[in-house]
Amino acid sequence: MDDAARQKLKDRILDEMAETQERIMSLEKATEAVAPDKALGRLSRLEAMSDKSVNDAALVEARSRMEQLDVALSKVYQRDFGVCVTCRKPIALERIMALPHANQCVACASKGRLR
Numbered sequence: 001m002d003d004a005a006r007q008k009l010k011d012r013i014l015d016e017m018a019e020t021q022e023r024i025m026s027l028e029k030a031t032e033a034v035a036p037d038k039a040l041g042r043l044s045r046l047e048a049m050s051d052k053s054v055n056d057a058a059l060v061e062a063r064s065r066m067e068q069l070d071v072a073l074s075k076v077y078q079r080d081f082g083v084c085v086t087c088r089k090p091i092a093l094e095r096i097m098a099l100p101h102a103n104q105c106v107a108c109a110s111k112g113r114l115r
């Protein structure tokens with residue numbers, strides 16, 4: 001991977017980290033415990049609780065995405081980053097963005113070849 005590609009990848013990671021951080025913050029707000037004494041009718045309280053479980057799941061997902069992006073960012077300047085450990089060919093940028101911890105290209109990963 002050349003320097004221009006690394007820089008581009010790093011920019012994309014940082015962009016997505018900023019977006020993910022915003023999503024985490026708004027989800028954290030949305031998942032604050034539903035106060036039991038809130039003057040909600042029974043039905044709207046159930047609705048609030050079911051929204052909460054949806055948001056909780058989204059929050060878990062957003063946090064794990066953030067961890068992946070963090071890993072990608074910490075590895076972006078390593079010499080082997082973005083190179084398949086099996087065939088030594090470059091890993092597609094889209095794959096790295098989707099799975100920053102991937103160390104194999106799609107072809108090798110789908111063949112289940114080991115390093």
Ligand SMILES: [Zn+2]
Nearest residue numbers: 084087105108
């Ligand atoms: Zn490969």
